[in-house]
Amino acid sequence: MKKKMVVVAALMAAGTANAQEVVKIGHAAAVTGPVAYFGKDTENGARMAIEALNARGVAIGGKKVTFQLMAEDDGGDPKQATSVAQKLVDAKINGMVGHETSGTTIPASKIYYNAGIPQISPSTTSPKYTQQGYNTTFRVVANDVQLGQALGRYATGTMKVRRVAVVDDRTAYGQGLVTEFSRSLQKQGGSVVAREFTHEKATDFSTIITRIRASKPDMVFFGGMSATAGPMLRQMKQLGMNVRMMGGDGICSDEIFKLSGGTMADGQVVCAEAGGVQGEAKAGMDKFRADYKKRFGIDVQINAPYAYDAVMTMAEAMVKAGSSAPAKYLPVLAKIQYKGVTGPIAFDQRGDVCDGTVTLYGFKGGKRSVITVTK
Incomplete structure (x- = not known):
């Protein structure tokens, strides 16, 4: 009987050792309503990053981890956004990508800040977002x-x-x-x-x-x-x-x-x-767009590659910090230098992306085309 108990204990220990840590990345945007195509675009970009990380087999602190996307619909509504933010905090996410609009991102940011959870927006452009004095707020696009x-x-x-x-x-x-x-x-x-x-x-x-x-x-x-x-x-x-x-x-x-x-x-x-690449970096963006269409059967709207880079930048900070605990990787994220599909990513003291680019577009035949990339 004693021998059997020892064997069972050993098997349980082995199972615990083999069980991978789950790193939860939150995402919120309007995936219903009149601008759902924008929200689904960033959700898809974040999902592609999660899938790429898991296919790669990322280790944090010497241990393999599994990334999980926790996606929520904020309806583009500020009140719904704060409710969603609290739900994600209660679910103990390790990091947040979103929200989609300035009107939802700004009120939600206080909730993530109070919980000490890093937040990277792939699309918010209002200067107010990073002017609140929260050390948890970042963005990977240029501001207004x-x-x-x-x-x-x-x-x-x-x-x-x-x-x-x-x-x-x-x-x-x-x-x-x-x-x-x-x-x-x-x-x-x-x-x-x-x-x-x-x-x-x-x-x-x-x-x-x-x-x-x-x-x-x-x-x-x-x-x-x-x-x-x-x-x-x-x-x-x-x-x-x-x-x-x-x-x-x-x-x-x-x-x-x-x-x-x-x-x-x-x-x-x-x-x-708010963003854009040119020169040698364009090949990487073109590949992302092709991979996105292959994965989802639709074209990128705007911000999917920025959501992808937001997740990847956050994961890189965790790897460098050797921890997915928000308090431990947040200081590393603030000083990160990451080469993404949208270009080099580094943040200033407020959390704005350094040297943010802007792409101007025109339309012909109902399709947009690049006029120029500028700063």
Whole structure:
């Protein structure tokens, strides 16, 4: 009997030794609702990273680990985002990738900070996110200051725009982007001739379009998402207003053409993505896009490669720290230097990505194409 107990104990010990530690990476975005295609895009990017890490067989502190993605839907709603954040904290995630929008990421960030859990956003651009003084907040994309400056320079310098009507959707993202663009536009000698706002679930824009048309702008700048910009373009066409539109990464998807009902003309829309690669790095990004399409059967929208790099950067910090415990790898993450598919990743003292790039796009035949990559 004693011998049998010894054998059982030995088998249990062996099973415990062979059981791999599970490292939980949280992800949250809107995977339902009007901008679900953006949220699913980042979730897919994060999932690809998890699968790549597990296929590689990563060891942390000399022990093989298994990475697990814990994906949640925040609906693009700030209240839902904080609820999801608390759920993920309670599930004892080791790190967080997300959220998708500035309006969800900022309120959720306090919850991760209070729990001491590192958070890397693959898409949030509002400067406020990293200005809160939280040592747990990071991002792998450029912020609205960089986006606004690049768009303002291009509007006045290349497009020769001088009179601009600006519209925002009252979200943290939309208002922030419009503010930074307006500053850049005026610095370059342009002027804001009309200032309007709508909301992200609006469907009727006739009143604000009528007011904007009276100001005779060269262009409309929209701070918001393509789910709103597309119908706005369609109604602009119906009301005989055929001026150009410019915006940030929220409208920088082929979805905007579909949502405009096919009324968007070639060259009518210019947008900017917070990130981008060129030169030798382009081959790596092209491979990622091909692998993504093979895995999911659809094209990358915008931020999937940034979500992929966010997970990979976090995992690299854990490996270098020899621990997946947030308190132990957080200082390493803050000083990390990682070569990702989106380019080199390192963070400044606030958690913003260093030397963030911006990619400008135009559209032809309903498909976006690169105009230039800038800083």
